Amino acid sequence: xxxIDAEVGLPFHPYPRAATVGEPEGEDRADAGSPKxxxxxxxxxxxxxxEADVQADEGSSSALATxxxxxxxxxxxxxxxxxxxxxxxxxxxxxxxxxxxxPKPWQWKAVKTFRARCAAGSKDGFRALxxxxxxxxxxxxxxxxxxxVFRVSGSEHRHWEVAGILRGHTDILRAVTWSxxxxxxxTGGDDKTARVWRAxxxxxxHWEQFAVLRGHSDSVRAVAWCPVGAIIATGSADAxxxxxxxxxxxxxxxxxxxxxxxxxxxxxxxxxxxDGKSLLSGGEDAAARVWVCSSEGAHQWHEAACxxxxxxxxxxxxxxxxxxxxxxxxxxxxxxxxxxxSLHDASSWELVATFGGHKxxxRALxxxxxxxxxxxxxxxxxARIWDVLRMEEAEDRPEAEGTAQVGLEG
Numbered sequence: 342x343x344x345i346d347a348e349v350g351l352p353f354h355p356y357p358r359a360a361t362v363g364e365p366e367g368e369d370r371a372d373a374g375s376p377k378x379x380x381x382x383x384x385x386x387x388x389x390x391x392e393a394d395v396q397a398d399e400g401s402s403s404a405l406a407t408x409x410x411x412x413x414x415x416x417x418x419x420x421x422x423x424x425x426x427x428x429x430x431x432x433x434x435x436x437x438x439x440x441x442x443x444p445k446p447w448q449w450k451a452v453k454t455f456r457a458r459c460a461a462g463s464k465d466g467f468r469a470l471x472x473x474x475x476x477x478x479x480x481x482x483x484x485x486x487x488x489x490v491f492r493v494s495g496s497e498h499r500h501w502e503v504a505g506i507l508r509g510h511t512d513i514l515r516a517v518t519w520s521x522x523x524x525x526x527x528t529g530g531d532d533k534t535a536r537v538w539r540a541x542x543x544x545x546x547h548w549e550q551f552a553v554l555r556g557h558s559d560s561v562r563a564v565a566w567c568p569v570g571a572i573i574a575t576g577s578a579d580a581x582x583x584x585x586x587x588x589x590x591x592x593x594x595x596x597x598x599x600x601x602x603x604x605x606x607x608x609x610x611x612x613x614x615x616d617g618k619s620l621l622s623g624g625e626d627a628a629a630r631v632w633v634c635s636s637e638g639a640h641q642w643h644e645a646a647c648x649x650x651x652x653x654x655x656x657x658x659x660x661x662x663x664x665x666x667x668x669x670x671x672x673x674x675x676x677x678x679x680x681x682x683s684l685h686d687a688s689s690w691e692l693v694a695t696f697g698g699h700k701x702x703x704r705a706l707x708x709x710x711x712x713x714x715x716x717x718x719x720x721x722x723x724a725r726i727w728d729v730l731r732m733e734e735a736e737d738r739p740e741a742e743g744t745a746q747v748g749l750e751g
Contacts, residue, residue: 404698405447405714408439408724415718416704417470419479424710426476429724430467432484438501446714446728455491455501469516469705474523478504482514488528488538490548505548507538516564525551527573529561535575535585537595552593556583556600565611565620572598572639574620576608582622582632584639601632603644610658614665619645621668623656629670629680631690651678651692658706658717667693667729669715671703677717679729696727 413433420427427449430436438453456465466484473480479491479501488507494500512531519526526548529535535554541547554575563576573585573595582601588594606625613620620632620642628649635643654673661668667681679694701720708715715727 404696404725405728406449406726407698408437408449408451408726409722410437410451411435411722411724413466413722414701414704414720415722415724416466416468417481418705418707418716418718418724419470419472420707420709420716421472421476422474422710423476427716427724427726428470428472428479429718430470430481431722432466432468434465436467436470436481447726449726453501468514471518473519474521478523480517480519480526482517482528484513486510486512486514486530486532488514488517488526490526490540505540507536507548507550509536509550509553510534512560515560515562518564518566520566521568527564527566529564529575531560533557533559533561533577535561535564535573537573552587552595554583554585554595554597556597557581559607562607562609563611563622565613567613567617568615569617570639572617574611574613576611576622576624578607580604580606580608580624580626582608582611582620584642586639598638598640599642601642601644603630603647604628606655609656610660612660612668614661615663616665619661619665621659621661623659623670623672625655627652627654627656627672629656629659629668631668645688646690648680648690657702657704660706660708660715662708662712663710664712667712669706669708671706671717673702675699675702675719675721677703677706677715677727679715694729694731698725699723 408429411431413431415429416432417430425441427439428436435454435456437451439449440452442448442450467481468484469482471480477493479493480488482488489503490505491501492504507526507528510530510532514528514530516529517526524539526538527535536550537552538548539551541549557577557579559578561575561577565574571586575583583597584599585595586598588596604624604626608622608624610623618633622630628647630644631646632642633645635641652672656670656672658671659668667679669677669679671677677696678692680690681693683689683691699719699721703717703719705718706715713730715729716724718724
């Protein structure tokens with residue numbers, strides 16, 4: 342069994358291999374985790390314009406689908422608000438857009454690949470991805486100091502064009518997200534700053550730097566824009582979380598209104614509940630922490646929960662479910678965990694599901710809009726879709742709970 346890699350035109354092998362040119366090194370490479378091999382029984386089908394490799398994978402029986410084809414780590418994943426599209430981005434060359442292609446939750450096909458490089462000398466690859474609230478644009482943090490905004494159009498969203506380059510960071514970008522209105526983009530990077538960007542009022546293709554948030558003493562690894570209240574959260578390698586809000590008559594002036602301390606290592610991921618009442622953080626100390634506001638004006642916050650006993654290693658991704666009743670965590674131990682509020686104690690959280698199948702660290706995760714599935718991206722060069730409500734449609738799943746492993750088009 343051999344598949345041609347759509348990114349570099351070389352044979353793609355489904356098992357972890359040694360690092361090649363273009364893969365992360367140093368600190369990032371240490372996040373990869375240890376490879377774990379499993380056996381598969383392949384066959385090949387033709388699905389529309391791409392080949393779908395349908396394989397029974399005993400090592401990931403809970404996975405609805407395994408999306409394959411990237412030649413390097415999958416650093417970013419995002420699920421469109423409509424629920425019918427996914428995007429995965431790797432550190433080497435491309436991002437891929439996946440379209441739902443059938444009534445079953447494991448039926449997906451790759452409809453578009455695109456690259457980050459826009460000019461000679463710029464680096465290819467992606468570190469983070471985020472759909473705009475209306476799904477018409479995608480913000481992408483590249484492997485260099487720049488972020489890009491892509492505009493989506495056409496049948497099956499096959500047409501992508503660069504609608505703006507966000508240039509101003511002086512070191513590597515780490516994180517990107519949208520404002521709730523979709524009119525601004527927030528980025529964070531190794532230059533110890535977070536930056537707010539806005540499309541020009543006279544030229545929609547030009548994005549201007551709207552504000553610079555300075556206050557961290559180390560790299561900004563995570564950013565999150567509160568759905569309500571206009572508060573921005575930034576998480577740093579300095580082990581703190583800063584909350585920011587525009588002050589006075591100048592909307593470009595952001596002030597740090599609170600600093601949250603508790604993590605014993607760098608903060609790698611942040612996410613707000615839909616109502617903005619709780620903030621979730623994940624860090625290198627293998628802890629997931631829930632923060633809630635305890636004062637008027639959002640100046641005082643307290644740690645409402647700290648979950649770390651079940652995590653074996655550093656967390657790289659944490660996300661609330663759309664309804665805010667559960668959250669998911671993923672990290673270096675290659676496991677995805679789902680937590681829910683205890684039925685016996687409203688102030689505590691219980692582990693309700695654990696999904697294993699990735700062979701290296703989980704780098705990113707996203708919930709489906711209705712909250713029944715989770716998408717994860719891993720250093721094993723795959724993305725996987727997990728059935729959170731495992732008993733639903735169990736009788737309709739493929740024999741032996743087969744896993745649809747979809748490869749990028751060559």
